[in-house]
Amino acid sequence: MRKTTLVSALYQSLLDRLLANELKPGEKINLDRLRGELGVSISPLREAISRLTATRLIQFEDQRGYTVADVSMEDFREVMEICRNSECFALERAIRDGDLTWESNVTAALYRLQNTESNFGSPESEMAHRDFHLTLVSACKMPRLHDLIGQIAIAQRRYRGLIDIRKLSDRSADHVALAEAALARDTERACEVMRQHIDGVAAETEVLLARYFAAQSAPDNRPATRP
Structure with missing residues (x-):
């Protein structure tokens, strides 16, 4: 699978999990665990998660990494x-x-x-x-x-x-x-x-x-x- 296609598939898969509340608000995203669960390399996973920050469902903070955005x-x-x-x-x-x-x-x-x-x-x-x-x-x-x-x-x-x-x-x-x-x-x-x-x-x-x-x-x- 081409990288662009794989990234898009990962993006949709993670988006579905976020919208289904499978990734909980405030939860820290463990990239190594996700990589193992999804059976992919770290590079396309990082790119897919980076795209998700544009939706504001995932946030990135220095020293903390990626976390699922809180709800309020x-x-x-x-x-x-x-x-x-x-x-x-x-x-x-x-x-x-x-x-x-x-x-x-x-x-x-x-x-x-x-x-x-x-x-x-x-x-x-x-x-x-x-x-x-x-x-x-x-x-x-x-x-x-x-x-x-x-x-x-x-x-x-x-x-x-x-x-x-x-x-x-x-x-x-x-x-x-x-x-x-x-x-x-x-x-x-x-x-x-x-x-x-x-x-x-x-x-x-x-x-x-x-x-x-x-x-x-x-x-x-x-x-x-x-x-």
Whole structure:
């Protein structure tokens, strides 16, 4: 396997482990142990982990090396505020610049999402949900903004991985309203629905995260640091 392909595969594998909470917040990353587990040399592993620092899921500190970034309510609130502002701005631009192909893609993404909502919380439903939101803003011609939205989406996925997302409310009506307003080129309505949608999800997730943090702070549930 070419090094670039191997690095990409390692990146995705480690990202999946981070999002599944298999690598715990605050955990020091032992490169030798990981190298042995994954059966790879140290060079591509270092490169993959270095790429992950751009997602802010992994941090590097002098004298300490690589660690899994901590999670906190403060950070979650920052993530959701950036999500709301960035997606609303990108949606405005997408509605302004979107063409017939964009309209078709939004319709198709909504259809795929609706066909997974009966199995809410499944990997397929989560993927369809992410695809719908990304498709809505895909006509925005601002690559840096798309990079930011992608990074924030990863952060959201991490926090969603800490809770039982099946306890969140059904927001399928929001998705229909978002698509209808966007396709009608009703920017004001679309952005209003987007803000309400994101704020509603954030409020419910915060309640579930509070329970998670309370459980983690209990003496018997504090994660042990791996050697």
